[in-house]
Every structure is written in structure tokens, then in C-alpha cells.
Amino acid sequence: MGCTPSSQEQSDHMAKSEKVMKSALLIQKWYRRYSARLEARRLSAWKIFQSIEYAGEQDQLKLYNFFNTMLSHLPEADNAKQRLSSALNSNINGKDELRLLRVTDPESVAVESLYNGPKIKLPLDRNQIEILIDAFKKGKQLHAKYVLVVLHETRRLLLQKANINHASTSTAKQITICGDIHGNIENLFTIFYKNGLPGVDNPYVFNGDFVDRGAHSVEVAMVLFSCFIVHPNDVYLNRGNHEDHIMNARYGFIKEVMFKYKEYASKICRLFEDVWSQLPLATVIDTKVFVAHGGISDKVDLGLVSKLNRCKFKSVLRPPHNVNLIDDINKQKTSLEQQKSILEWRQVLDLLWSDPKNQKGCTANTFRGGGCYFGEDTTTMFLEKNGLTLLVRSHECKQVGYEFTHHEKVINLS
Numbered sequence: 001m002g003c004t005p006s007s008q009e010q011s012d013h014m015a016k017s018e019k020v021m022k023s024a025l026l027i028q029k030w031y032r033r034y035s036a037r038l039e040a041r042r043l044s045a046w047k048i049f050q051s052i053e054y055a056g057e058q059d060q061l062k063l064y065n066f067f068n069t070m071l072s073h074l075p076e077a078d079n080a081k082q083r084l085s086s087a088l089n090s091n092i093n094g095k096d097e098l099r100l101l102r103v104t105d106p107e108s109v110a111v112e113s114l115y116n117g118p119k120i121k122l123p124l125d126r127n128q129i130e131i132l133i134d135a136f137k138k139g140k141q142l143h144a145k146y147v148l149v150v151l152h153e154t155r156r157l158l159l160q161k162a163n164i165n166h167a168s169t170s171t172a173k174q175i176t177i178c179g180d181i182h183g184n185i186e187n188l189f190t191i192f193y194k195n196g197l198p199g200v201d202n203p204y205v206f207n208g209d210f211v212d213r214g215a216h217s218v219e220v221a222m223v224l225f226s227c228f229i230v231h232p233n234d235v236y237l238n239r240g241n242h243e244d245h246i247m248n249a250r251y252g253f254i255k256e257v258m259f260k261y262k263e264y265a266s267k268i269c270r271l272f273e274d275v276w277s278q279l280p281l282a283t284v285i286d287t288k289v290f291v292a293h294g295g296i297s298d299k300v301d302l303g304l305v306s307k308l309n310r311c312k313f314k315s316v317l318r319p320p321h322n323v324n325l326i327d328d329i330n331k332q333k334t335s336l337e338q339q340k341s342i343l344e345w346r347q348v349l350d351l352l353w354s355d356p357k358n359q360k361g362c363t364a365n366t367f368r369g370g371g372c373y374f375g376e377d378t379t380t381m382f383l384e385k386n387g388l389t390l391l392v393r394s395h396e397c398k399q400v401g402y403e404f405t406h407h408e409k410v411i412n413l414s
Contacts, residue, residue, distance in 0.1 A: 104271045106152065109145040109264060120146035122153060124229045129197065132226055136185060136219045144264035147222065151271045154225040157232050158278035163310050164302065165236045165283035167203060172234075175285060177205045179394035179401075179413035180240065181224075183214020183253070188223060198227045198235045205283050207394045207413065208240020208293035208352070212251035218260060221272070239279035239310075240293040241352040241370075241395065245269070246315045277314045281305060281351050284388075291392040295354035295410075296382050297372045298362045299346050308344040316352055317370070319345050355396060356405050356412070376406040383409060 118135040120128065120142070132142070142150075169175050176195055181188055198204045206224055211217035228235040241247065248254045248269075257272070258265040282292040282305070290296075320341040353371025357363075362378055365371045379391060391410045403412045 100270065100274060101152075104148055104152070104267045106145050106148040109143075109148060109267075111143055111145050115143055117141055117143055118146070119143075120149050120226075122149065124153070124226055126197065126199075126230060129223070129226050129230060133189070133192070133223060136216070136223070137189065141260060142219070142222055144261045144268060147218070147261070147268055148264075148271060150222055150225050150229070151268070151275055153229050155271070155275050155278055157229060158237075158275065158280075161278075161280050163281050163306050163308065165205075165238070165280045166287075167205065167236055167283055167285045169203075169286055172201045172203050175203045175205060177207060177291060177392055177413060179207055180209035180397075181206070181214070181220050182209055182242070183211050183217030183220055183256075185214070185216035185219050185223075188220055198231050200231070200234055203231075203234040203236070205236040205238065205285070205291055207283075207291055207392070208238045208279075209242045209394065210237075210240070211253040212242045212248060214252075215256065217253045217256055236283045236291075237279055238283055238291060238293055239276065239281055239352060241316065243276040243279055244315045244317060245273040245276065246317045248272075273314060277311045279310075281310055281348060287387065288389045289392060290383075290386070290388050290390070292351045293393065294350065294352045294371055294395045295356055295374055295393045296378065296391065297346075297350040297354055297374055298378050298381070299343070300350050300382065301347065302386055304344065305347050305351070308347060310348065313345065313348050316345070316349050319349075353395075356393070356410050358405075376409070379406045379409050 117140040118128075118132045120132075135142070167175060176191075178191060196202050204227070210220050210224055214220070224235070224237065228237055242251065242253075245254070253272075254265075254269055257268050261268055282290060284290055320338065350371050353365065353368060355365060355368070355371065355373055356379065357373040357375060359373060359375040360377050362372045362374050365373050383389060383391065389409075391406075392413065393410065394413050396412055396414070398412055398414045401414045404410070405412065
């Protein structure tokens with residue numbers, strides 16, 4: 001009597017529910033395993049990508065160390081040693097600078113009557129930047145004469161800059177920090193499309209690695225330098241480890257210049273080499289945020305960084321006094337004067353090449369072959385010593401574009 005289900009019906013219902021639950025659990029278990037396999041594949045692929053990406057840098061440094069080791073076994077009076085050492089460690093002097101200015105004089109380059117690309121006339125203004133960007137979007141090429149004009153004006157302004165930029169958000173109330181661009185002009189256009197061109201009310205920090213790898217490194221450099229020329233106090237350009245002519249020779253920038261500018265390539269490459277050495281090494285924002293391309297180490301001293309002559313380091317891969325890039329510098333026999341010179345070079349090397357890691361202290365960055373791995377304790381000590389709260393760095397590619405490490409004391413920007 002009534003509507004109460006029979007015990008058999010209840011049993012069948014419970015059996016069905018149990019089957020549904022078991023099926024759901026089985027599907028969930030299968031999905032989790034599938035997701036785990038996908039994540040493992042993703043991580044493996046990412047590690048392979050990074051290994052390939054950094055293998056070239058490591059090989060470049062090993063090659064340099066090989067030549068340094070060869071030099072150390074040559075007799076002191078050997079002319080071959082003197083010539084090789086000079087080639088590896090050349091610095092520009094007064095006569096060289098005058099020759100550089102003469103050889104790369106834009107007036108020595110004629111503009112053909114058939115040239116229909118963008119033209120640069122000093123003083124630069126925002127309108128010329130917009131015309132330049134529009135021309136690059138249409139695939140046009142800037143004439144060698146105007147490339148030299150931009151480089152010379154950039155060089156003149158950079159010579160007035162300190163080793164460490166100091167930026168403020170008191171006027172704009174914000175600032176945009178950009179990671180590696182690596183010759184990808186489309187990425188730069190996207191940044192400007194979404195965020196606007198640089199200006200007094202829209203300052204930018206470009207944190208190095210403007211060139212190499214991408215096919216439009218010259219165009220990226222020209223746009224960034226033009227923005228810097230128009231807004232020298234609102235566009236901050238930090239040097240990266242690829243602002244180095246030795247890296248450029250391996251990763252495509254010099255090849256790109258040679259392909260695009262043929263007979264004028266040597267002039268342009270030589271002037272780029274000099275401009276790279278003039279770039280500031282870091283930027284401090286509102287006295288609290290430290291921005292450098294690579295990172296820091298327990299040897300980095302901002303007091304020393306602010307005083308050293310950055311221009312003498314044409315290539316950070318050319319350490320003074322034939323020092324090996326990977327071996328412990330403290331174990332290498334050097335005089336007090338040499339130790340000072342090496343310490344200055346080490347400041348630049350660590351700022352441009354180092355990587356954060358979950359460890360204690362600093363260890364040699366054997367993966368890249370230069371710089372160091374710095375742990376959270378090193379980060380904390382550096383920030384507290386200099387009254388800072390955050391370290392912003394690039395130098396590594398992150399899948400989502402950024403990554404916090406060291407309990408959010410360090411942020412990595414791709």
C-alpha cells in the first residue's frame with residue numbers, strides 16, 4: 001500500500017548511484033592523470049627550449065675562456081699574445097673616438113633620389129616618431145644616413161646619463177617596465193597600441209635586450225632611440241646582455257645590419273657597438289624599485305656601480321686581465337689594481353647576466369656560463385642595504401610573461 005518504494009527498488013537505485021559515483025571518480029582520476037601528463041610534457045618542452053636558448057650563450061663564454069687560457073700559456077714577450085690580447089680587450093681612447101666620429105659622420109652618406117622611406121631631421125619630435133612607426137609597419141627601411149643620425153644623437157644624450165637611472169612617478173603616477181623585445185617589432189607596436197607612446201605623462205623603462213634573434217632589431221632600436229631622443233627624461237634604457245657586439249655577432253643583429261645596409265654596415269655596426277657601452281646599467285624607481293636586466297649578486301655594490309666607467313666595457317664578455325668568466329675570481333692571481341678593475345667588471349657582468357634561484361647565497365651560473373645564481377637571502381640583503389623593496393629583472397622567458405620569486409621580492413618580466 002502507499003507510494004513507498006520497495007526494498008528492491010531502493011537497492012537498484014543505490015546500485016545505480018554507486019555506479020554513477022564510481023564512473024565520476026574514474027573520469028576525474030583519468031582527467032587528472034591526463035592533465036598531469038600534459039603538464040609534464042609542457043615542463044619538459046619548456047626546459048628543452050630554455051636549454052637550447054641558453055646553450056649558445058654558454059658556448060660563447062666557453063669559447064672566450066678557451067682563448068683566454070691559450071693566452072695565459074703564451075710567453076709574455078710573444079707578439080702574438082700582445083695582438084690577441086689587444087683584440088680581446090680593446091678600449092676606445094681619445095684618438096679612436098675622433099676617428100669613430102669621423103668615419104661614422106652621417107654627412108658622409110648620400111641619400112639616393114629614389115629613396116622614399118622615412119626621413120629624420122633634428123630636433124626630433126613626436127610627429128617624426130609616428131611617421132617612423134607608420135613606415136616600419138608598411139615594411140619600409142630607414143636610410144643608413146638617418147640611422148647614423150639617430151645613433152649619434154642617442155650617443156650624445158647617453159653620455160650625459162649616470163650609470164644608474166633615477167625615475168619618478170610623481171608626475172605620471174605610473175610607469176611601464178618592458179622586458180626583452182629581441183627584435184620583435186610587432187611586440188613593440190602592441191605595447192604602444194595598448195599603452196600609448198612614451199611621454200611626460202607616460203614614462204617607460206626598457207630593460208635591455210632590444211636586439212638579436214628577431215628580424216627587425218634595427219627598427220626596434222631606431223624606435224626606442226627616437227623615443228629616448230624626444231623624451232630623454234621619460235624613457236629609460238637599461239643595457240642587457242645582448243647589447244654587446246660579441247653577442248650580436250652570434251645571434252643575428254650584425255647579420256641583419258649587413259643584409260640591410262650593405263656598404264654602410266661597418267659604420268653602423270661600429271657605432272652601435274659604442275652606443276651599447278653608453279647605456280645605463282640599471283634604473284631605480286621612486287627610490288624603492290630596482291630594475292636591472294639580469295639581477296644582482298653578493299658582490300654588487302651600487303656605490304661602486306654609480307662611480308665606475310661603464311663606457312670602457314664595450315663587451316662584458318671581455319673581462320680585464322684575461323680573467324676566466326667561470327672560475328672563481330678570488331682564486332686567480334692578480335694585483336690590487338687588477339682586482340679593482342676586475343671588481344668593476346664583475347659589477348656589470350652580474351647586473352646583466354645573473355639569475356635568481358631557490359637557494360642560499362650566490363653560486364656560479366654554470367648554465368649560462370656567466371654571472372651568478374643569487375638566492376633569496378642575497379636578494380633580501382641587497383634590498384635592505386639599499387633601502388629598496390622590489391627587484392625587477394628580465395633576461396629569462398616566462399610562459400605567462402612574468403613570474404614572482406623570492407617571496408615576491410623579485411619579479412621576472414619576459
